[in-house]
Amino acid sequence: MxxxxxxxxxxxxxxxxxxxxxxxxxxxxxxxxxxxxxxxxxxxxxxxxxxxxxxxxxxxxxxxxxxxxxxxxxxxxxxxxxxxxxxxxxxxxxxxxxxxxxxxxxxxxxxxxxxxxxxxxxxxxxxxxxxxxxAGQALRRDAARVGDDVWVSGELGLGALAVRRRLGWLEVDDAALLQTAQRKLEYPEPRLALGSLLLPFAHAAADVSDGLMADLGHILAASGVAGEVWAGSLPSDPRLEALRPRYLDCLAAGGDDYELVFTAPADLRQQVEAAAAQCACRVSRIGRIVAGQGGRLLDAAGDTIPLKKEGYDHFG
Amino acid sequence: MxxxxxxxxxxxxxxxxxxxxxxxxxxxxxxxxxxxxxxxxxxxxxxxxxxxxxxxxxxxxxxxxxxxxxxxxxxxxxxxxxxxxxxxxxxxxxxxxxxxxxxxxxxxxxxxxxxxxxxxxxxxxxxxxxxxxxAGQALRRDAARVGDDVWVSGELGLGALAVRRRLGWLEVDDAALLQTAQRKLEYPEPRLALGSLLLPFAHAAADVSDGLMADLGHILAASGVAGEVWAGSLPSDPRLEALRPRYLDCLAAGGDDYELVFTAPADLRQQVEAAAAQCACRVSRIGRIVAGQGGRLLDAAGDTIPLKKEGYDHFG
Incomplete structure (x- = not known):
């Protein structure tokens, strides 16, 4: 041919x-x-x-x-x-x-x-x-402001789980979980409807491809602000918790999620939730923007959880 | 890094x-x-x-x-x-x-x-x-009309010569010619100035990347017309003639030229030449559009010259 x-x-x-x-x-x-x-x-x-x-x-x-x-x-x-x-x-x-x-x-x-x-x-x-x-409207990375909430769409960590299992880094026995993870890896759903609905009022956004903390990090660096993310609030499939302690790496730094991480003013939480409901897309409030620089993943006691790496570097 | x-x-x-x-x-x-x-x-x-x-x-x-x-x-x-x-x-x-x-x-x-x-x-x-x-202006491939002249910019065959010599298909002893050919292969000059000047009055255009007859063929097929190209009029470096009989393959079907092949009404020859002079780009009138389908390369007697192939197919 x-x-x-x-x-x-x-x-x-x-x-x-x-x-x-x-x-x-x-x-x-x-x-x-x-x-x-x-x-x-x-x-x-x-x-x-x-x-x-x-x-x-x-x-x-x-x-x-x-x-x-x-x-x-x-x-x-x-x-x-x-x-x-x-x-x-x-x-x-x-x-x-x-x-x-x-x-x-x-x-x-x-x-x-x-x-x-x-x-x-x-x-x-x-x-x-x-x-x-x-004209003039866009969810740019440099538009996060101190006081914003940090949100993420959908569920995290499933694509990364499928990759890690395939590479032999993780053992997973749950066949149904694996099937869900494989589906998420192979057929990610771009969050276009959510993005369009957020456009008029959200501040900054990025898509989570390299890993949540890495992609949020781009927003923080571009906006000149810092971010706190609450590990306990990261949305995922409850079955992933069985993979402790490795599951946090998948959620916060795994990548291959193709969800949106975005910031919006704290007084617009209802609008965010209404937009999510309108397009039937789960959203979770996972942190907040503060003064300073860099992103920190926090446990329930407010202590920083170290990650082996924040995301993927193609020449790392 | x-x-x-x-x-x-x-x-x-x-x-x-x-x-x-x-x-x-x-x-x-x-x-x-x-x-x-x-x-x-x-x-x-x-x-x-x-x-x-x-x-x-x-x-x-x-x-x-x-x-x-x-x-x-x-x-x-x-x-x-x-x-x-x-x-x-x-x-x-x-x-x-x-x-x-x-x-x-x-x-x-x-x-x-x-x-x-x-x-x-x-x-x-x-x-x-x-x-x-x-808005509405473009040199589309489907706009050639019976009676148009066929033109080509610059010189043909030099890039193809450099490729064929490198692959060992041709022997070339002329070091200066080789240097010219190598330069043409490595540093093609996109004919943007010429294209812009032709825009208001030329009909159809394509760039010559796969080979003159192949790329002209796309214009002919899209426009539902036929084309005659006079082999003797193809512009090239005179030193290329020493490669007879292989040189015609380089000129008419070699590819890697990144020149423009275009058609324009026969009564606008002076405008074509004025546009070419304005941007200091050589143009040559090499044929004409006639009724029918397909492109033919003609010798001085008007007989069709067969080409081994008209151009490059990536899966050929």
Whole structure:
């Protein structure tokens, strides 16, 4: 199967919101008047971001999901995507499944694939996503203020559990828990609806990809503030507690969560909870922003809990 | 050196035209009112798009240049870029040189690097570029009309010559020619100025990356027309003729040219030449658009010259 046939059959889809989609030197879109454009790119490499034997449908989902998660963290509406893919060979069945996973998630969020590049090489995916917000609005990392609450969406630690178990770092006997964790690892749900609802009143946000304390740390550094996180308030699957003492590493520094960590004024707690209820997404208040610098994970007595590392460094 | 230090030191640069550049979940730009946005992505893989021993500065240039070439082919003004890079290790000297080559070309064209992703993996680069045109204007591939002239910018075949010699497919003794060819291969100049000047009156355009006849073929197929190209009119370095009969393969199907092939009404030849003169870029009239389908390379007698293949297929 030739490169252009592959693109035409599996990646080219109608893109009614674009002036020009897949098939020219560039795609063309008409930005919505009065909106700013948000754009983000993430690259996924076999053996580092996913296991070589991952189901291609799951990989197609996740490749787009991790990028949409970045737009969610800005409070942006997702609009368009471009996909670069290097494949070891033109395996049509594999590409069909990958594309099905990608397009299914795209359709769910009204995202149109408008361009890309297909080449031969070690399996590598790079997606660029574009989103829009009303001009001047965004959940930036540098907008946390002293007195804000710190919140996180969904549940933490499940993706990290699945990775650690697969790597042989953890033993987990609970088959049902493992299945839940594997699902969370392979099919993360980008929190776009929540991000959009938070946009008008929340302060800062980031998506939790490298680990909660690491990603919150980016907010703290960019905003010039400090943060306290209460270990006992971190939301997770109750079955994870059986993994004590390792479970806190998964929750606070595991990564692969693709949840939103965000800050909002303490007097707007009801609005946060109303927004979460509106999109049926769990949110948990896990800490607060204080003066100073750096993030601290605190136990019930208020003492700092040391973490082996706060998150993932690709060259660490 | 850690991932974030690497990004901060070598890739983060002031981006005054962006509302938010490198360092958040997404970058933010404010589109120019009344403009359409053009976007393109290209992925480069070691051993396929470049040799493993390429100078990192040249690779930094070329990684951006091949993407800007796509915007040039749309007639767009280049504005912003995002860079995904997978590196086998955090080699600071290598990254410094790569970034220098990338930023030098970006500065030359007023392009700002506003985002990206850095990870560990087999050396792979993926750049997304964004450009603008006045709303509704673009040099699309589907706009060629019967009666148009076919033009090409610059000179053809030099990049292909350098690749073929390196692969041992061709012997070339002329050291000065080789140096010229190597330079063209490593430092292609995106024809952005020419594209912008052609935008108001040319019809269709594509950039010549896979090979002249292949890339012209995309225009012909998209426009539902046929094209005749006169082999004797293909512009190149006169020293290339010494390579007969192989040189025609380099010129017409070699690829790695990053020139523009475009069509324009036959009564606007003076405008094409004036645009070329204004930006000091050679242009050559090499053929014409006729009714039918497919492209034909013709000799002086008007007979079709067979080519071994028209261009590059990544899975061919």
């Amino acid at each position: 030739k490169e252009f046939e592959l693109i035409g059959r599996y990646f080219k889809r109608p893109a009614p919101s674009a002036l020009l989609g897949v098939g020219d030197d560039a795609a063309i879109v008409r930005p919505t008047p009065g909106c700013d454009m948000h754009m983000s790119v993430d690259m996924l490499v076999e053996g580092r971001h996913f296991f070589a034997d991952v189901a291609p449908r799951a990989l197609g989902h996740k490749t787009l999901a991790v990028n949409l998660s970045d737009l969610a963290a800005m409070g942006a509406r997702a609009r368009w995507a471009l996909l670069s893919i290097a494949l070891p060979q033109a395996d049509e069945a594999w590409v069909a499944e990958f594309a099905a996973g990608f397009h299914a998630l795209a359709a769910e969020h009204g995202v149109e694939l408008i361009g890309g590049d297909t080449t031969c090489g070690p399996l590598t995916l790079s997606v660029t996503v574009l989103g829009e917000t009303p | 850690k991932e974030f230090e690497l990004i901060g030191r070598y890739f983060k640069r002031p981006a005054p035209s962006a509302l938010l550049g490198v360092g958040d979940d997404a970058a933010i730009v404010r589109p120019t009112p009344g403009c359409d946005m053009h976007m393109s992505v290209d992925m480069l893989v070691e051993g396929r798009h470049f040799f493993a021993d390429v100078a990192p500065r040249a690779l930094g240039h070329k990684t951006l240049a091949v993407n800007l070439s796509d915007l040039a082919a749309m007639g767009a003004r280049a504005r912003w870029a995002l860079l995904s890079i997978a590196l086998p290790q955090a080699d600071e000297a290598w990254v410094a040189e790569f970034a220098a080559g990338f930023h030098a070309l970006a500065a030359e064209h007023g392009v700002e690097l506003i985002g990206g992703d850095t990870t560990c993996g087999p050396l792979t680069l993926s750049v997304t570029v964004l450009g603008e045109t006045p």
